[in-house]
Amino acid sequence: MRGVLVPAVAGYLLGSIPVADLVSARRDVDLRLVGDRNPGFWNARESIGRSVARPILVGDVGKGAAAAAVGRAVARPGEWWPPVVGAGAAMVGHAWPLFARFRGGRAVAAFGGGAAVISPLTAALAAAAGVVGWRVTSSGAASIRLGFAAYPVVQLAVDGPRRTAATGALMTFIGFRFWQAARAGSAIRAAAPDLAAAEDAPGHGGDGGDIGRR
Numbered sequence: 001m002r003g004v005l006v007p008a009v010a011g012y013l014l015g016s017i018p019v020a021d022l023v024s025a026r027r028d029v030d031l032r033l034v035g036d037r038n039p040g041f042w043n044a045r046e047s048i049g050r051s052v053a054r055p056i057l058v059g060d061v062g063k064g065a066a067a068a069a070v071g072r073a074v075a076r077p078g079e080w081w082p083p084v085v086g087a088g089a090a091m092v093g094h095a096w097p098l099f100a101r102f103r104g105g106r107a108v109a110a111f112g113g114g115a116a117v118i119s120p121l122t123a124a125l126a127a128a129a130g131v132v133g134w135r136v137t138s139s140g141a142a143s144i145r146l147g148f149a150a151y152p153v154v155q156l157a158v159d160g161p162r163r164t165a166a167t168g169a170l171m172t173f174i175g176f177r178f179w180q181a182a183r184a185g186s187a188i189r190a191a192a193p194d195l196a197a198a199e200d201a202p203g204h205g206g207d208g209g210d211i212g213r214r
Contacts, residue, residue, distance in 0.1 A: 006074045007086030011067030015093020015110055018100035019059030020044055027052065032103065037188075038181060040105035042141075057109055064090045064113030072117060080159075084166045087114025091170060095177055106177040108148075111170055115151060118167065122158045126151040 020039040024031050027048045035043040041060065044053035064087050071086030091107035091114070116123040130147030134140065152171065156164045 002074050003071070003076065003079050003082040004085050007067065007071035007082050008089045010070045011086040011089025012093040013098070014063045014067045014070075015090035015095075015107075016097035016099045016104075017059070017063060017093075018097050018104070019063070020056045020105065021100055023052065023056050023059075024048060036181070036185070038105050039100075039103070041109055060094065060105075060109035061113035061116075063094065064107075064110035064115075065117050066090075066113075067110075068114040068117035080163055081166065083114070083118045084163075084170070087111065087118060088170055088173070090114060091173055095173075106174060106181060108174055111174060112148075114170070115167065119155050119159055119163065122151060122155040125154045125158075129154075 018039070020031055020041070024039075024044055024047075029048050031037070031039040031043050031047060034047045037043070041053055041057040044056050067086035067090035068083040069086070071082030071084070075082040087110070090110045093104075094107040094110045095104045096102040097104040115126075126147045129150040130143040133146035134143035137143065148171070152164050152167055155167055
């Protein structure tokens with residue numbers, strides 16, 4: 001029970017720390033209103049700059065790593081799952097943060113931090129694959145995708161199928177969050193013509209609209 005409850009609670013609370021909000025607020029930017037509307041490193045990088053956004057990446061990776069480390073600290077001999085529980089809880093906290101009105105990001109960086117603690121050798125080899133990808137493509141995004149794709153493949157050889165399946169569950173959660181974001185984006189785009197039509201309607205535009213607002 002301790003190997004589940006402690007990392008679950010600690011992981012969720014750590015994941016709920018709104019690092020992106022704390023950093024972007026110093027620039028008076030709400031990441032949920034700009035770019036792809038995701039409160040995470042990549043949107044911050046595009047919206048407020050790479051150097052300013054870097055602490056977000058460090059913080060979000062750190063949340064996942066710390067949560068998995070809590071799980072490892074309370075695990076009994078032979079228990080491999082507490083770090084996975086901690087990392088998963090941090091991802092849930094990042095996605096639906098208690099301290100940010102349950103409006104969070106996609107938990108990619110939190111997964112990356114947790115994965116490094118869950119299977120350090122796998123993470124090192126996957127990171128090496130990402131570096132090779134960056135050398136070939138000169139694209140940070142492509143190298144990260146390659147590293148993430150390599151992780152479960154390498155882990156299958158390093159840790160076996162059960163632990164790899166657990167990692168797969170965490171990665172599926174990321175896919176679910178991207179699906180949710182895509183649906184929300186589609187809804188916003190679908191609503192845009194209606195909003196524009198409402199602005200052009202009588203009483204909302206031109207001189208009449210200006211008078212009505214005065």
